[in-house]
Structure formats: structure tokens, C-alpha cells
Amino acid sequence: MLKGIITLLIFQFLGECIAILFSLLVPGPVIGMILLLIFLIIRKSSFKSLDNSVGVLLRYLPLLFIPAAMGIITQMDLISKEFWAILIALVAGTLIALAFSAKLMDYLTSKQEKKS
Known part of the structure; x- marks a missing residue:
């Protein structure tokens, strides 16, 4: 170890x-x-x-999320002011990541099918 x-x-x-x-x-x-x-x-x-x-x-990885959660709690006033910008960024980022992952999976699957 x-x-x-x-x-x-x-x-x-x-x-x-x-x-x-x-x-x-x-x-x-x-x-x-x-x-x-x-x-x-x-x-x-x-x-x-x-x-x-x-x-x-x-x-023990979950223990590393405690400081991030405390940071969110201590910055709640700033987060509430910028709530819509944060929400739009999270949703847009998630959709972009999902679209990219789907396209990559489609490409890799078609490449694998051509190989077989």
C-alpha cells in the first residue's frame, strides 16, 4: 500500500x-x-x-465534500442573489455534457459495429 x-x-x-x-x-x-x-x-x-x-x-472521498457544502452554506446570500445565473449555467452545462456524451457513445457504438 x-x-x-x-x-x-x-x-x-x-x-x-x-x-x-x-x-x-x-x-x-x-x-x-x-x-x-x-x-x-x-x-x-x-x-x-x-x-x-x-x-x-x-x-473516505465523501469527507472531502464537507468543506464544499460548508462553503455553499456560508455563501447563501451570494447564491440567492445569483440564483438564476447559477441555475441556467447548471442546466446548460448538464445539457451540453449529456449531448456530448450521447454523440460520443453513438460514434463509439457505430465504430464498434463496423469493426464486428
Whole structure:
């Protein structure tokens, strides 16, 4: 499990270094996750200690939503002022994501059918 946690921390560190070095607007941990994804695609598999570490972290993932919920509660006056803008952005973003996902699924399904 220690090897898995060290792997995650190394990729997060690399992501932070790249974000700082190139002054990117994307957070370092996001870049680190992309690097980890590329690493796992190249490797074509994961390893047991990484799987165990990720499983333990995912078990406690809901705890990370508590600060976000508190932020919403403390900013309720601002949210109530901008309610319609927030609602329209949420609905539009959801519809765009659904449309994109549907088109991507349609494309991948047709590509798979042509292959078979």
C-alpha cells in the first residue's frame, strides 16, 4: 500500500511542478492525474498496492465534500442573489455534457459495429 501512496504523491508532485514551471491555470493535481492516466495506459495495467491505496482513499472521498457544502452554506446570500445565473449555467452545462456524451457513445457504438 505504501508503494501505491508514494506513486500517487509522485504524480501529484510532478503535476505541481509542471503547473508552476509553465504557469498553467490547471491545478497541479489535475495534471498529475492526467500523467498517472498516461502512465497506466502505457503500462496497460495497474498494480496491487496502487489499487489498494486508491480503494482506501475512495472509501473516505465523501469527507472531502464537507468543506464544499460548508462553503455553499456560508455563501447563501451570494447564491440567492445569483440564483438564476447559477441555475441556467447548471442546466446548460448538464445539457451540453449529456449531448456530448450521447454523440460520443453513438460514434463509439457505430465504430464498434463496423469493426464486428
